[in-house]
Amino acid sequence: MYTYEEFSKLINQYISEQKYARSPQSLYDPIVYDLSLGGKRVRPILMLMAANLYKKEIHTFLSTAFAMEICHNFTLLHDDLMDQSERRRGKPTVYKKWSANAAILSGDAMLVLAYKYLAMTKSEKKNEIFDVFSDAILEVCEGQQFDMDYEHRDDVSEEEYITMIRLKTSVLLAASLKIGALLGGASAKDASALYNFGIQIGLSFQLMDDYLDVYGDPQVFGKNLGGDILCNKKTYLLIKALEMADADTKLQLIGWINRDVFVNTEKIIAVTELYNKIGVKEFCLEKMKEYYNNGLQYLEKVSLPAEQKCELKNLSERLLNRNM
Amino acid sequence: MYTYEEFSKLINQYISEQKYARSPQSLYDPIVYDLSLGGKRVRPILMLMAANLYKKEIHTFLSTAFAMEICHNFTLLHDDLMDQSERRRGKPTVYKKWSANAAILSGDAMLVLAYKYLAMTKSEKKNEIFDVFSDAILEVCEGQQFDMDYEHRDDVSEEEYITMIRLKTSVLLAASLKIGALLGGASAKDASALYNFGIQIGLSFQLMDDYLDVYGDPQVFGKNLGGDILCNKKTYLLIKALEMADADTKLQLIGWINRDVFVNTEKIIAVTELYNKIGVKEFCLEKMKEYYNNGLQYLEKVSLPAEQKCELKNLSERLLNRNM
Numbered sequence: 001m002y003t004y005e006e007f008s009k010l011i012n013q014y015i016s017e018q019k020y021a022r023s024p025q026s027l028y029d030p031i032v033y034d035l036s037l038g039g040k041r042v043r044p045i046l047m048l049m050a051a052n053l054y055k056k057e058i059h060t061f062l063s064t065a066f067a068m069e070i071c072h073n074f075t076l077l078h079d080d081l082m083d084q085s086e087r088r089r090g091k092p093t094v095y096k097k098w099s100a101n102a103a104i105l106s107g108d109a110m111l112v113l114a115y116k117y118l119a120m121t122k123s124e125k126k127n128e129i130f131d132v133f134s135d136a137i138l139e140v141c142e143g144q145q146f147d148m149d150y151e152h153r154d155d156v157s158e159e160e161y162i163t164m165i166r167l168k169t170s171v172l173l174a175a176s177l178k179i180g181a182l183l184g185g186a187s188a189k190d191a192s193a194l195y196n197f198g199i200q201i202g203l204s205f206q207l208m209d210d211y212l213d214v215y216g217d218p219q220v221f222g223k224n225l226g227g228d229i230l231c232n233k234k235t236y237l238l239i240k241a242l243e244m245a246d247a248d249t250k251l252q253l254i255g256w257i258n259r260d261v262f263v264n265t266e267k268i269i270a271v272t273e274l275y276n277k278i279g280v281k282e283f284c285l286e287k288m289k290e291y292y293n294n295g296l297q298y299l300e301k302v303s304l305p306a307e308q309k310c311e312l313k314n315l316s317e318r319l320l321n322r323n324m
Numbered sequence: 325m326y327t328y329e330e331f332s333k334l335i336n337q338y339i340s341e342q343k344y345a346r347s348p349q350s351l352y353d354p355i356v357y358d359l360s361l362g363g364k365r366v367r368p369i370l371m372l373m374a375a376n377l378y379k380k381e382i383h384t385f386l387s388t389a390f391a392m393e394i395c396h397n398f399t400l401l402h403d404d405l406m407d408q409s410e411r412r413r414g415k416p417t418v419y420k421k422w423s424a425n426a427a428i429l430s431g432d433a434m435l436v437l438a439y440k441y442l443a444m445t446k447s448e449k450k451n452e453i454f455d456v457f458s459d460a461i462l463e464v465c466e467g468q469q470f471d472m473d474y475e476h477r478d479d480v481s482e483e484e485y486i487t488m489i490r491l492k493t494s495v496l497l498a499a500s501l502k503i504g505a506l507l508g509g510a511s512a513k514d515a516s517a518l519y520n521f522g523i524q525i526g527l528s529f530q531l532m533d534d535y536l537d538v539y540g541d542p543q544v545f546g547k548n549l550g551g552d553i554l555c556n557k558k559t560y561l562l563i564k565a566l567e568m569a570d571a572d573t574k575l576q577l578i579g580w581i582n583r584d585v586f587v588n589t590e591k592i593i594a595v596t597e598l599y600n601k602i603g604v605k606e607f608c609l610e611k612m613k614e615y616y617n618n619g620l621q622y623l624e625k626v627s628l629p630a631e632q633k634c635e636l637k638n639l640s641e642r643l644l645n646r647n648m
Contacts, residue, residue: 119451
């Protein structure tokens with residue numbers, strides 16, 4: 001069994017060796033830039049870990065693992081353009097550094113590259129792997145669309161929100177685990193349990209993201225607090241607050257949402273105080289724990305001795321605690 | 325052997341029966357709209373024709389044929405956004421009717437849908453078909469990037485231009501033919517000859533497009549003449565004119581290109597007169613004929629009796645004469 005650090009080294013080494021760039025440079029430069037921005041490589045590592053549960057030798061799966069990472073970066077690249085996000089991993093995003101058109105076209109080429117690496121997969125389950133992969137990307141697109149649609153609505157329910165983050169965040173983590181399991185030769189039951197483990201861990205991960213934006217330690221979190229509050233992002237905290245607030249508190253919250261002119265720190269402090277008054281902090285922590293424990297229960301269902309599954313368990317813990 | 329009209333009916337019937345739309349509607353509505361705008365369905369028909377050269381029963385190949393059409397429409401959808409084209413087939417483009425974000429995300433989902441339909445392919449050559457498909461899309465992206473890069477250059481050579489239109493236009497036609505051939509069970513030699521037939525026909529088709537914009541009959545052409553001239557589009561005519569003009573004529577041509585304020589009809593008449601003086605009309609017709617004949621030579625190399633290949637020959641003739 002490899003450790004997290006070994007997996008990380010393996011996939012980063014593999015990525016750095018790949019020669020996929022052709023001509024014109026103007027198409028491939030943004031792709032090389034984007035794929036060398038780093039990141040935690042969570043999806044390929046989850047895939048390799050799942051495969052490694054069943055197979056000792058996992059080097060032949062690196063192309064498939066890279067396909068998961070390219071695919072993830074493709075979705076971020078297009079999302080950053082759609083959301084007009086100017087920075088990613090401390091660097092300017094592709095659309096900011098080059099142009100919107102570069103982001104569109106280089107992103108498209110990345111998705112094709114992901115399929116080309118996926119096509120290198122050697123497995124008798126290749127057809128099923130392709131289906132899991134395509135379904136996951138389609139669901140990420142659906143999640144991103146829900147997210148954009150919800151921007152214009154003030155009545156998004158908790159259920160709708162969970163559906164959205166499941167599609168946008170969880171599904172690709174889950175698909176990575178399932179594809180790894182299929183590559184390793186897991187039973188259908190194990191592959192499905194690992195998929196569901198990924199779904200639940202992804203949900204708790206996203207709720208933690210929402211939580212840390214308001215209640216995190218900026219030193220640890222790596223970015224300023226309150227970013228979601230300032231742009232009225234529909235997070236679990238906001239949705240739950242709108243649902244649970246009494247009439248008067250709700251009016252105050254909506255007042256802040258609709259205000260065009262404000263001092264940033266004042267809005268952050270005021271909305272955080274409303275959150276505290278309504279008590280959504282505890283709800284969010286509770287829900288996070290619930291999904292995390294659901295995830296562990298699915299992991300337990302995987303028919304292998306607990307000690308073999310500890311790397312996956314550790315990784316999900318580190319993911320949740322942002323300790324990586 | 326099916327006729328062109330029968331193929332057309334088959335693929336349109338198939339497309340109208342497909343239920344690929346899921347939730348959210350805001351993601352799938354633009355896709356349904358885009359795929360029902362019509363069009364000549366040239367790529368799926370070429371694919372089916374190539375398969376039909378070798379196999380009588382081609383109904384099982386309809387999903388693969390649809391994949392070619394989705395893929396083509398995906399490239400148009402994103403191109404229309406990048407080029408800010410407001411109309412396509414007489415209707416508003418997706419980015420105009422919805423938004424830039426809708427065009428990006430629904431386009432992405434279309435590419436995944438294309439792969440999902442491609443994955444339904446039942447063939448022992450499935451791996452090779454996937455490779456031909458992915459390479460073709462990647463090359464279309466490369467062609468679109470070259471096209472955008474060339475907008476800012478006044479020294480594009482004929483060779484560079486031909487490379488660009490080969491990637492942007494020819495390759496997907498060629499890939500459709502090759503995939504059809506592989507599905508039908510053609511020899512590698514025949515599959516390659518059909519691919520090259522598609523490349524050459526595609527080049528002559530694109531040159532005809534450039535030609536008709538200046539010299540076409542607007543009644544037949546279906547749009548106003550001179551659109552390429554007005555936006556200084558790097559067409560074969562313009563590139564060849566810049567290459568062949570004497571110093572004085574070139575200065576006049578560049579004068580029109582750089583002029584910010586002009587009366588549309590005056591610019592069209594003036595540039596057309598310069599083209600006539602330089603003689604690029606004949607060069608374009610010559611080149612077009614050359615590629616067309618090259619194409620027919622490749623078709624002849626396909627090891628089948630001439631009468632079996634007449635539907636393909638007729639289609640390429642109709643394509644060139646826009647008689648369909």
